[in-house]
Amino acid sequence: MTTYSAVVTTGIYCRPGCGARPLLRNTRTYEHPAAAEAAGFRACLRCRPYRVAAPIAADAPELVCRTWQLIIDGALDGGTEAALAERVGLSPRHLRRLFLRHLGATPDQLARSRRAHFARRLLDDTDLTVLDVAFASGFGSLRQFNRVMREIFRASPSDLRDRRHRSDRPAADGGLVLRVPCVPGYDWGAVRGLLAARAVPGVEEVDGDVYRRTITVDGAPGVLEVAPGQDGSLLVRAHLPYWEGLIHVVGQAGRMLGADTDHAAGVAALSGDPVLGPLVRKRPGLAVPGAWNALEAGVRAVVGRGAEEHGRATALMGALVAKLGAYVPGLPGGLTHTFPEPAALTPAALRATGLGEGEAEVLGALAADAGRGHPALGHGTSRDALAALPYAGHDLRQELAFRLGHREAFPAGDPEVRAALAGLGLDPTAPDRWRPWQALAAAHLMAHGGTL
Known part of the structure; x- marks a missing residue:
């Protein structure tokens, strides 16, 4: 499990490997970015923690892992923690207590962080409009999107886009290309081999390092192409009828x-x-x-x-x-x-x-x-x-x-x-x-x- 370090004197948290060298006595550690954000820290501009995978540890309780999967599916996009707790057979208070104990953040805080991190990657990697980014990331309104991005990144979406690095945007030849973070050590070659062995003719294929498949989004056809990227990430090229709810399509692909x-x-x-x-x-x-x-x-x-x-x-x-x-x-x-x-x-x-x-x-x-x-x-x-x-x-x-x-x-x-x-x-x-x-x-x- 990746451990994130937060510096109390700067209010910034970093992922492992960041070049910052704060004094040990000034640091706090968190197991998930949402936990650091809930404690009031913002993401480092140098190491950009939102660009790496932030998984739930495999040894977390099964109930926490199952509930996290429901959150990925959008259970909290328009729903409440109370409805989510009822769905998994717990009281809202007990569900929050479980998440705080094992992840350091509540379900709502985790869902908010996930949407914001996905949006930040879209702002970096694509030229989608701010409005399209908001709805592609699962936000219910532009107002909500602006508020959450300011709370987590201390800047508006437009300002965040202006800060992106020149090399951020992946080269695209049609479709929308974005990076999908992977856990450290992820072996795309081995996973690609399993996918190739089971590829459904006409629906899936593996061509060299590229896996592609057809999908259906609300009855309309689309295509996803996956290839290895840099820094341990995958590049996903999406050809979709529209971008609303893209976060759930990418989440489904990641699973x-x-x-x-x-x-x-x-x-x-x-x-x-x-x-x-x-x-x-x-x-x-x-x-x-x-x-x-x-x-x-x-x-x-x-x-x-x-x-x-x-x-x-x-x-x-x-x-x-x-x-x-x-x-x-x-x-x-x-x-x-x-x-x-x-x-x-x-x-x-x-x-x-x-x-x-x-x-x-x-x-x-x-x-x-x-x-x-x-x-x-x-x-x-x-x-x-x-x-x-x-x-x-x-x-x-x-x-x-x-x-x-x-x-x-x-x-x-x-x-x-x-x-x-x-x-x-x-x-x-x-x-x-x-x-x-x-x-x-x-x-x-x-x-x-x-x-x-």
Whole structure:
């Protein structure tokens, strides 16, 4: 976990590696930028802490991690802490107490800091108007945006843009390009390899160092391209119909890529395992891959259930997308379709693609729940909520939990996980010894099974 240092004599906080050298007696430490900001400190102009990832530590309580995922999804953009607390089954007071104890800031303070940091990066990296930046960052009004930016950065958005460095704006050839901070040591090559092994034909592709995919924003198609940037960041080029709510699109992409999740504690714990340890030490920066959404993860899990290898599952996914997805002309590379919308995945339509009766019924029910916005299928859900889905068997629940960010999920039904366990001579009870880092262990088994 990154520790931020704040200097009481200057009122400024910095990230590790900053060239400032204050006296130790004048410094205070915080585990999250929001905590330093809540204490009245502003970001250093030299090291610019808003340009690095600020993850929640992987060893934080599961409830705090799940609630943070809901905040990333925008639960506090128009909602209240009280409504958020009710959603996770706590009183508002207890929720605030948990966040203050483990993160040093309340949920509202964390949400405000996240929106402000994203806006500051847009002001640096793009030429979007101040109004577009406000709504792209999840603010409800320009007035609110101006107020929060002055509170956190001690300057107006226009003044902050005037201060940006000449080299800040990434080179762009169409679309909007912005930097996405990653946790220290993040291994884009290893993550890209996992994405390439599972790329859905027509929807996703990996071309050299670039990953691209189609997405749908309120029914309209868009494209995201991800490539390695400088200073450990990723560059995301977005081709979208509009920029409002861009912070949530980028947040969704970050979760899919595992770019903002701190796995350091899990890497330290698993490195000592006699069998898994060499795999972890080989790729310490491998992140647990997520999914664009639960529906895509569920379809892949069910379609691949009977496949002995990912090649067959990939072909089946391509056929399903070609038949039920929306064709979009003029897309780059091999992209041709968006992933099917929930309404298109009816049992009858799924049977027409060649799926069996049982698989079609399960995916039809999953799609219906996804279309209704069932809370169990969102990031930040609990395993108990997934267990309550009547159509979801053990393997599907584990795959969904794995893709939705639960660190103790273990998709033992995944073909590459099965192959890796068999190749390493491990029995099905092996994941028990990797608690609470089974998801990270599974990611390394996938990479090993895929011979990355």
